[in-house]
Amino acid sequence: MSPPTEAAAKPAKPTLVARFKTLMLDYGPVAVVMNFVIFGLVLVGFHTAIRLGFQVESTGAQAGSWAAAYAATQFVKLARWAAVLVLTPLVARIPPVARFIERNKHKWAF
Secondary structure: OOOOOHHHHOOOOOOHHHHHHHHHHHHOHHHHHHHHHHHHHHHHHHHHHHHOOOOOOOHHHHHOHHHHHHHHHHHOHHHHHHHHHHHHHHHOOOHHHHHHHHHHHHHHOO
């Protein structure tokens, strides 16, 4: 009998989509709210940076500062999703949020 290979010993790392689905099942609306909050903060941050003098040299520069900020926000989408995956469990530890999750988890669990 041959020794097990290293790949067989380690479980496969879940994909980003699988991790997001698990996050939605565990935290439900808290994850959705975190996604929108992070999106809004990044959008306003890019808009503020553009208004303060950050030079945009792309198609978005012709459309206005909000359009350029939106384009930049879409450019960092993977970083925003990573922030949602990391921050949602931390926010869920806040006592009122934890109570909300416990009381309503049956509504979004399949």
